[in-house]
Amino acid sequence: MQAIDSLSENLSSYLSADQSNLVKRAYYFAEQAHHGQFRRSGEPYVTHPLAVARILADMHMDHQSLMAAMLHDVIEDTGIDKSAIDQQFGSTVAELVDGVSKLTQIEFSSQAEKQAENFQKMALAMAKDIRVILVKLADRLHNMRTLGVLQPEKRRRIAKETLEMYAPIALRLGMNNVRMEFEDLGFGAMHPMRFERIKIALRKARGNRKELVEQIGQQVQAYLIQEGHAAEVVGREKHLHSIYQKMKSKRKSFSEIMDIFAFRIIVDSVDSCYRVLGCVHNLYKPVPGEFKDYIAIPKANGYQSLHTVLMGMHGVPIEIQIRTREMEDMANNGIAAHWLYKSSEGVNGASHARARQWVQGLLEMQQRAGNSLEFIESVKIDLFPDEVYVFSPKGNIMELPRGATAVDFAYAVHTDVGNSCVACRINRRLAPLSEPLQSGQTVEILTAPGARPNPSWFNYAVTAKARTNIRHFLKHQTREDSIALGQRMLDKALGALKGSLDTVDPERLQGYLQRGEYEGLDQLLEDIAQGNRVPTITAQHLLGQHPDEGTEEGSSFSAEPVAIRGTEGFMVSYAKCCHPIPGDAIAGYISSERGMVVHRDGCHNLAELRGNTEKLVPLRWDEQVEGEFNVTLRVELENRRGMIAVLATRINSMDVNILKISSEDKDYQFSYVDLEMGVQNRVHLARIMKRIRTLKEVHKVNRVRH
Template identity: 55%
Template sequence: MVETVTSPPSTTGVASKENTRFLASDLCAYLDSYLEPEQVSEVYKAYLFGAEAHDGQTRLSGEPYIYHPLAVAKTMAEMRMDHKSIIAAILHDVMEDTHISKERIITEFGEDVAELVDGVSKLTHLKFRSKAEAQAENFRKMMLAITKDLRVILVKLADRLHNMRTLGVMRPDKRRRIARETLEIYAPIAQRLGMNAIRRELEQLGFGAMYPNRFKVLQDSVNRARGNRKEVMQKIETAICGRMEEAGIEARIVGREKNLYSIYRKMKQKRLSFTEVFDVFAVRIVVSDVDTCYRALGVVHNLYKPVPGRFKDYIAIPKANGYQSLHTVLFGPHGIPIEIQVRTEEMDRVAESGIAAHWLYKAGDSHSATAQARAREWLKGVLEIQQSAGNSIEFLENVKVDLFPEEVYIFTPRGEIMELPKGSTAVDFAYAVHSDVGNTCVAVKIDRRLAPLSSHLFSGQTVEIITAPGARPNPAWLSFVVTGKARSSIRHYLKNLRDDEAVSLGRRLLDKALVAYGSSLERVAPDRLESLITELKQPSLDALLMDIGLGNRMAGLVARRLCGAEDDSGAVMQTAPDRPLAVKGTEGMVLSFARCCYPIPGDPIVGVISTGRGLVVHRETCRNVAEFRDKPDKWIPVEWSPEPGVEYQAAIRVQTANQRGVLASLATVIADMGSNIENVSFDERDGATTTITFTLSTKDRRHLANMMRRMRRLPEVMKIQRARG
């Protein structure tokens, strides 16, 4: 049997859907159909509690305030939510708008309900510098509550839906602000959670409130064009029905119509005219099982020719929100494009209800469980973004970007499929596999060819990550990774790495300071050490050493307190020579080389303790060191290790004749001398000469001097000198 249903035209606009008031008795009658009697009684008790709390309050429309919570509860009941969610919907504004406290709700209705209500409530008791900061912080609070309980967002979406349905009474500026927030945040969240029915209505209402004139023009255009389409649509549906019956496939065929916001967005993004968007006919075919989906697809492909490259299999590879369906585009009668979706009844329910389907059809519905699992996976990513975000506004912007990225589907070498946001790189893929794989990745093969780690990935590629045990994340990766997991993992690793290196440097600095007192860290009495750690309010010796290594505490002062005149052991200041700290260049993130003077082995150097950064090495002649002349406690005598462990950067300035091929000649000399160009910049003085500044890798002063000598021999080079940063 083939059933055809033409979906009714969307009538949702700025006008309210709440034509009649929904009463508590109506709610209880509806809940009787799927809840236990004692649970319905609990809901009615919540209604009485809420009505008393909101007594005397009215909405802008003039009606008693309690009608709003009841309408929110009605939407939740239509999703067949559990009784605690319904109670939370009725009470969702009591903490924010009345004198009722969270403790009172816990006493009356339990902790679960109180947490749900608290998750939806705004932060009214805090002061913010701006409206944007307040909105962002409230959004952060709500998102963190959702990570604990998904029902928070369902209450919030139902609340937003009723507010949008009754938006007409607001001032125009407030209408637009709420509509923009709905279109930018709440509709995408509904889509991210697979709740397409609510998402479509939020978009339609938001579009109507945000752009009332555009909405009216488009709606009039749709109404005019609809009459011409009926006959064509009927012909397409009849043809599909006939073929399905011939093939013995039972199906429900639904003629779909795009909502106005979808049409508007497509016209705007792709710069299409209304007729180009509206000329596409859409049909949904709903069948009993997955096998029949593919059989039905074959039937429609035999009926009308498919458009090459427009087939998508979201059954084998579901979307990030759990959505599953087969999508194809066909050349219909007279060349009319037809969009076809083929899915099962369960997939159709999940496509409309998303995570709400978990409560709507709990028994034996693996698809809704998958939708909820994917929602939790997304929220886990949101939690990682929150941990790495600097403030609530940054968090909000990151979540906006993360809300609905288009997905790319990547294959592992074993043929497993991984889903990543559009624009993801090889490093994002490595962290998606596992944090340890990301932390130790050194190279990548894309479709069996070596590629840079910053390479953007595209659907269908096979990606193999090459790791090395001693490798570690590069801070430069933060400039191109796009996923929350990669970003937070890199930051976390680098922070821990810096802490370990700070402890190591702090130990060396304290030991060096103790030499002046004829002591060392190993020789300091344990009780004396413990006493000082307690006195300085540090949790451990490592924490104290980290503070020293990061430059937050002076090693000399700590050494004096450990071995000063007040020490019972009678240790006194020694006159032994102050041995400089040996610098290799491999000390890590807490020892850096100043970019203002680019010190290299062979240069006389000095170390300056910089708060939060650790030890910064400068050339002794660097003008930026002058400001520390009167702060001897910030100075650390340092010297180059006999065997430097890395190459260093140096800057040279070359004045050349403005001739063709000069840069190539200089680059050849640099390469022949075993160096690498890290950066190059030009400063054209006049038409005859050009000044080129190179930042080069070099081993030491001798290596750099030999390089400069070779360059000076070039006939085009007029002057060459070592440059400051």
Template identity: 55%
Template sequence: MFTIDDLADRLGSYLPDDEIRQVKRAFYFAEQAHDGQRRRSGEPYVTHPLAVANILANMHMDHQSLMAAMLHDVIEDTHVPRDALAKQFGEDVANLVDGVSKLAKIAFQDKAVAQAENLQKMVLAMSRDIRVIIVKLADRLHNMRTLGSLRPDKKRRIARETLELYARIASRLGINTIQIELEDLAFKAIHPMRAERIQRAVAAARGTRRSMMQNIQHRLQEGLDDAGLQSKVHGRQKHLMSIYRKMRSKQRSFNELMDVFGFRIIAQNIDDCYRILGIVHRLYKPVPGRFKDYIAIPKANGYQSLHTTLFGLNGFPIEVQIRTRDMDTMANNGIAAHWLYKAGQTDRPLGDGSHARAQEWVKNLVEIQRNAGSSLEFIEHVKNDLFPDDIYVFTPKGHIMELPHNATAVDFAYAVHTDIGNSCIACRINRHLASLSAPLTSGQTVEIITAPGATPNINWLSFVVTAKARASIRHYLKHQERSDSVQLGRRLLSKALSAFGTRLEELPPGRMEAFLHEEQLENVDDLLHAIGLGNRISYSTARRLVDEQMTLDNPTLPQQDALEINPHNVAVHFARCCYPLPGDEVIGHINAGRGLEVHRRECQQAQKFYRREADQCLALVWPNTLDEDFPSALRLDVATRRGLLAELTERIDSSDADVEQIRIQEHDARLSVVTLTLAVRDRVHLARVIKRLRGVPGLERITRVINTPAAPSTPV
């Protein structure tokens, strides 16, 4: 059984004696705090924090991280408060432990909400100290190693969470050793039979291909030795999860996969890496399109290496990775390599660039968390953000930006800066104007064109892929929606107050404050927001503000001037039951939760609202100038014939209108009913469209749709 003395002996290779004593003191404190507690396997609970510290020792983490590993469950599972840890071991260690601890004392609705809230807490702690996530990953790794004592359903739940979140975080931070083991352990827990079969197949293939792999390794090593390069060739194999993913994505059996095994060459320096590349390409022909230079352009997590694929013996491919020893350490330990330098294990700041990238990533996570509407929305953004990065594009000044596969110019804009994304209107790709929604590819130079006053478009949400872009767009639109509903609420309340002969600014001193206190509202904007969304009635609110003794026994609308429609306000909606157009007589209905809904005055739905909820209806007028299209619907009874739809769309197009939707229903053997949804500017424009359609041969009747019951139809 592994003991604290065994760990202390290992730590002696890179930590001074006084720091080792502090780690041992943290262990004895944890042992006492967890006294009497046991794991499900029956072992004393303190074996778990000791094992977590041992994982961190393999990565040569600093003594404070090791102390936090010893103490990481003390706050959560014992009666020891955070302040006691801070007093005993200092604020840094206490903050690390607190960052790893779950929100155990809060009752959540379900496990998804609990996971999301705990992730938010951990991200905020990571923003203060990145070591929080390294301790957490080590904790999760040991938990995955000891899943055997749990129920099968709980095993699968923890394994899926590990794959979706923690393995991806390890990959994002470049900690390859933890990522691979987490993925394989999760794969075995979710698909035990598949994992066992692949493991057996790998063992069998290793035996049948051993002599061939040894021959290739010997030839590569001999070629490097002849060139006088002090480099070492190592054989390597893909891990189980990687093999399984490749089998699924390429729809192949294990026997059809020829690149399960490969080689890694460790060079003395970067110059030797490129010399070695030339030698291996001379010994074996490279596969076109399979070379990647991650030394010149490192991955976002700091990973550096040359990757190439060669045609080996019998034509099967050989994957070769070429890197220096420092790069290999970085590939295995990622940001944890930063603390090798801090501990004096290297004379260069190994992993410093990776550490800076990790800090920038965490900074983006904090911004996403700030913009997310809820913890569940935040965790979905994080999961989307953790998919492997795939493409490299350039700014006009030559800076490299790494983005996910299928990222667009809008994703690029938000990656540069949130303000650039919010104000972008167009882009140039390789100096040519291009669509904002076009997927980017590696090597392109992207220039974003911005304009003062430009705002995000809701349609961007249909094609952006990065979490930062999605969260920033949603945050802006939510803020804009509130701003618009406050503006509408102010107009509605002002109209209602004017009917009582007063204005918002003329209310008695303290009356508004008293009203807000009675209704438990924080400020006037909250009141106006509720009115604009229809959750409060402007007339009844105005009555109470004018005279708090007034009762609400008479819902009749007072005489008031009509309210001008602002079609750009997101709290204003145009009813689809009657399709109001500029030029129509319209009334408004305050719809709870949606805001102001505009109806044609003759609309049956509007008449019903007026009879039942007169105090929620108001007169509306159109503004004098409008420069946008509105939906409208027409019904055509027309003789069925070939080429009918083509003629209809041609006539509509010649009238400078757009077709949003066409539905056709057979009325009888001779006639069809065609329902057209069009985009037109106003009643006059619609009249021109109708005039053009009247010339269609076989047309018997054309009417404007209003309150027509939905009938089964075939979309065209």
């Protein structure tokens, strides 16, 4: 009773009497529902929802969030369902409670899958009402504060999940106070001995530094008053997890990390922030390259402040953050400050909009992810804390994670822009799509109708949105490619037997599909392309012929050759052992992993596969072949300085894309240079070889044959 009365007093400072009474009614409902239930510590269970509500009350959250906090475990741990909460407290509170509740009715194959499914459910609820995540963060924070009563193994598991997921989410939503407490509590549970040692060292260092911190703080404060600024100067403490991470990542000792003194200056207006910046730069010399303006360009989570590093007396580096009171509340409470300052838009309205945009992005990822584990991995990537800020050609600012490329930028603009991207301009110059972006650059994406994502983008795409969309497109495209290739292979096999799909008896086709447990014809065609069904034998069954009738031992080589256009997509690949190009005699081998693999007819690897005739497919090049095909030339030339550069220039002048150059000495006079390049066909290759031979230093040019 005392606890709820104490909370009511706190609520009366910012909620109306009716709203406070609704929160109290939710408490009494929860108390009755959890009657007879106790926590591991021995306390009545209702103390937990009450503590969660108190955390949210400290953030000045609205009455519906506090009611949901009181009731958040009722659906999960008692016999009361969502409809009962809806009747008692309304649909909004019921939806919030349901969003926070875990999936308790489903059996999961692993703990990881269970966590992923629960987070996926919560993400969907967040899209409807973002307060779901705030209640969940408060719930997790109280659980972390009371971890001590659990077994060490469970304690570490919960701490690991908190550090990996909930601390970054708190950071993403700008809730710095919650994030720091998560990190320190998680660090203490994961590494208790390291935590204690750093804690003791920090206490000792704080005592030694106290006098100098006060001296610097007073000097800054006195100078600002002298210049006519009413500012609050406070020393800023590094938290334990931050110190530990810096020691680990930067390989520095505790004393090196603690050498930097940090202060926060809080002023009354944005204008004062810049004026105070000028004052502190006048008092101490600024360190070049260390100034960051997060007021003009806020961080993705809405954080705003001016950052600078000064060289103080005795050569001591001083970190300064300058911000307004509202920015300070935003930095500490993030999106929760939206409710604290809900009367004013501006900073907090923008923060709320950013958070909603992030949640909408989560929803899009969830729809495109193959399963919950894939989704949660995407979310972890998306919670990357460091950002770069780049501009669109129209001057719009885009926030991306550090290391992001033009591919990430393209998908951030729009999924269709990402899918049809072919090239980019960075600061008006053509640049590779793989080039990491730097803050301040202007990025322009060049698109082409019919273009599609390249599997190699996975090697350098960083954002979850880009990776999820590329993966989704490739899965979909691979299936389409498989069906198209399978149909062409089956058509050729049926044509060799004087038939076609139109002449196949529908009942016979249906019976064949049922015997193979196929859902439809597309699935059968996909199976043919992937090498799980032999097209010739399938054609014989569909036409009612006995296998081996009309063909030599059921060999695929009795069929008419399948034409290769070079645009088949992911189900046709070109063997790296022999690099076939248009004009070469070719044959195909159906691999269950790679689909159709095209080899040159004389390739020694193909010779070894000829024993497995069912998997061999006769091929020919289509008259209209498109694309570039890799080929390797070996050039024997005289050892002379700069000859490789001359050779590369000669080839580039023919608009040929050189993929790789390697060289080795033949003897003191000659060297071998191997050039891997993209060509259109044998005629194009012949022209290139002729051009290379015009160099007098070139002794011999051959196509590498494996």
